[in-house]
Amino acid sequence: MxxxxxxxxxxxxxxxxxxxxxxxxxxxxxxxxxxxxxxxxxxxxxxxxxxxxxxxxKFSKAPVICKLVGRKVLDGVGQPTLEVEIYCTVKNFEKRICSTVMSSHSQIPENALPETTEADEKERNYSVNTAVEWVNESLNTMLRDLKPTDQCKVDKMLGEYFTKKVEEKKEIQKQEEVKEEAEATLALTSCTPSATALPWKKKAAKSGKKVAVAERTIPPAEPIESVLCGSLAIGGTSLAIAKAGATISRIPLYLHIALLKHDQDSPKEMALPLPMITLLNCEKNSPAKLKLVKEVMLIPPVQLSLKQGIERVLDIQKEMMRLLEPPGKALPSPQLADSKKGRAHNTGKKAPPRALKRISHLGCLITGCDNLEQLLLLMQTACNNIGLELGIDMYLAMNCAAHELMDYVKGKYEILTGMFKSPDEMVDMYVELINKFPFIIALIDPLRKEDRQQWNNICCALGSKCYLVAEDAATYISKLKIDQNINIPTCSGVVLKYINQTMVSDLIQVTGLLDSQRHITILGSPDGESSDDSIVDLAVGLGARFIKLGGLSRGERVTKYNRLLAIEEELAKNRTLREANLEFIAFAEESHPEKQVSDMLPPPKQDSLPPQLSQPAQEVGGLPAQLPENSTLT
Structure with missing residues (x-):
């Protein structure tokens, strides 16, 4: 042709x-x-x-992971943290699927020494830089071509990688210790015995006496679990994979988590976790101030929708701001007070600026009270002024953070400046407190985790009236998973935080253990929170009883409440929303059925609360002296 x-x-x-x-x-x-x-x-x-x-x-190849990208970003308090992006091959094209931003695992105290702050910042930067390196190099290669929907396989590989890094770290430390011992031995042999032996013995004798006194008073504090630099990469990658799996499956993240927990059996109904909304952050480190309470939180009744509950909390918050900043109070700046703008503030026409400036990193008001009675009466007055009654229309929870109160020299808790209580006296004080103020339905960390006998006593005495929750007193999730048991004191439940090397599979396993042992699960935001709202989906999917997100201010906090509202609306539209419940556990009946609560503990003394706690507060915005009557949960 x-x-x-x-x-x-x-x-x-x-x-x-x-x-x-x-x-x-x-x-x-x-x-x-x-x-x-x-x-x-x-x-x-x-x-x-x-x-x-x-x-x-439908007949095309399933999406697979093609690339992981890690980068250093800032969290809600301006501290460096890790962001992980997931890219997948979808129909032969590389596509960005999602990203997660991890919360930082620690918060630098405001009153820390400059050298301590500088050392902590260096360590944090090094840890985040190491995590970025892990994601971009090792994990990027290791997880390539895996399906993002195969969460168990991904988490297993991440766990093995982390274990390998831990072993490498231990080996390095062991070599350093051997080197130090050799140098110390060489230094001793080069010196005369008379010059070194006597001072060495005297120093050891002094330190031994001090330790003996402390050990006779209270159980010593358990050593803090070391955090491996770079561990953020494990938690960040696991959560990013879970989000990618949900995106590829075209379902919400909370439903994807629920399917993973229940072996792909979709739940017919899901309940929203009740919010513990932080209203006040008390200044525990200030002199002559109440030290017993770190946070005061509000819990709406179960009959209200989340939207109604948040609106009610906002009303209480506005009234608290009015009580804390009376309209006639002078402003700190004399120039502003003399101006027309200053007089407008004093007449109450605009929101008082001082209260707005005193916002904690938790997204709530910062205040200081002289005693506990003053604080609780202030809360009661705020509610009464807007027609609400504590114990019926709203409940209280308190984060005591008892581990921050312990004076290890005296072996007692310092609940007020100069006022000390032994662990047994703390139990008596809490019993009287809950009997006097029954609208307090949750105490977080009322004792250190080392005071296990006192935890048992307080749970037997108050477990049927109040949730006794362990946050700092709980063991790390990694230890819970390894021990295959709940390695915590006797308590009603545990606050879990998604930080460091925590993986989605770890949370699923631990919450399953908590459910089987009738503990409630509370998911909590760390202090250094980010704008990533995945914790809300985790709480809903895992079936947590409560969620602790902080206050209703600051973008990284409010974003999570908005996500919770969106999930409530979606579940209500699909008719799969189940009402939450508040059921307490009677520990005395379980542990000692033949004994009553009164047999477990002696009756509280009339003067078990110190005068500073039991006397009514004076001149606190016209607070009433009458206390609310006992009320029960509805």
Missing amino acids: EPGGRRQEQRGLQGPRQEAAEYYRGHRVPQRMEEALNALFPQRPADLYGELANYFS
């Missing part, structure tokens, strides 16, 4: 292909093709080709 004829034949073969290509590029459909389609499919849908594309896409 002549060359010209071959080219003409090729043009003829390319005719239908060219027409099809033009159609798929959005060009006009040729008349003869349209007629053929009308003859073959007279009742065809308007988007036939879209339907065909969706049909054949």
Whole structure:
């Protein structure tokens, strides 16, 4: 065949292909093709080709991970943390699926020494930089071509990688210790015995006496679990994979977590966790101030929707701001007070600026009270002023953070400046407190985790009236998973935080253990929180009883409440929303059925609360002296 004829034949073969290509590029459909389609499919849908594309896409290769990207970003308090991005190959194209931002695992105290702050910042930066390196190099190569929906396999590989890094760290430390011992031995042999032996013995004797006194008073504090630099990469990658799996499956993250927990068995109904909304952050480190309470939180009744509960909390917060900043109080700046703008503030026409400036990193008001009675009466007054009653329309929870109160020299808790209580006296004080103020339905960390006998006593005495929750007193999630048991003191439940090397599979396993032992699960935000709202989906999917997110200020806090509201709306629309419940556990009946609560503990003394705690507060915005009557949960 002549060359010209071959080219003409090729043009003829390319005719239908060219027409099809033009159609798929959005060009006009040729008349003869349209007629053929009308003859073959007279009742065809308007988007036939879209339907065909969706049909054949079912036979395409499942999306797989093609790239992980880690970068250093800032959290809600300006501290460095880790962001992990997941890229997948979807229909032969690389596509960014999602990202997560981890919360920082520690918060630098405001009153810390400059050298301590500088050392902590250096360690944090080094840890985040190490995590970024892990993600971009080792984990990026290790997880490539895996399915993002295979959470168990990914978490297993992440766990093995972390264990390997821990072993490497231990080996390095062991080598350093051997080197130090060799140097110390060499230094001792080069010195005369008379010059070194006597001072060494005297120093050891002194230190031994001090330790003996402390040990006789209270159980010593358990050593703090070391955090491996770079561990953020494990938790960040695991959570990012979970989000990618939910995105690929086209379902919300909370439903994806629920399916993982229940072995792909979709729950018929889901309950929202009740919010513990922080209203006040007390200044525990200030002199002559109450030290017993770190946070005061509000818990709306279960009958209210989340939206109604948040609106009620906002009303209480506004009234608290009014009580804490009376309109007639002078402003700190004399220039502002003398101006028209200053007089406008003093007349109450605008929000008082001082209260707005005193916002904690937890997203709530910062205040200081002289005693506990003053604080509780202030809360009661704020509610009464807007027509609400504590114990019926709203409940209180308190984070005592007892581990921050312990004076290890005296072996007692310093609940007020100069006022000390032994662990047994703390139990008596809490019993009287809850009996006097029954609207307090949760105490977080009322004791150190080392005071296990006192935890047992307080749970037997108050477990049927109040949740006794362990936050700092709980063991790290990694230890809970290894021990296959709840390695915590006797308590009603545990606050879990998604930090460091925690993985999604760890949370699922630990919450399963807590459920089986009738403990409640509370998911809590760390101090250095980020704007990532995944913790809300985790709490809903895991079936947590409460969620502790901080206050209703600051973007990284409010974002999570907005996500919780969106989930409530979605569940209500799908008619899968189940009402939460508040059921306490009677520990005395379980542990000692033959004994009553009164047999477990002696009756509280009338003067078990110190005078500073039991005397009514004076001149606190016209607070009433009358206390609310006992009320029960509805």
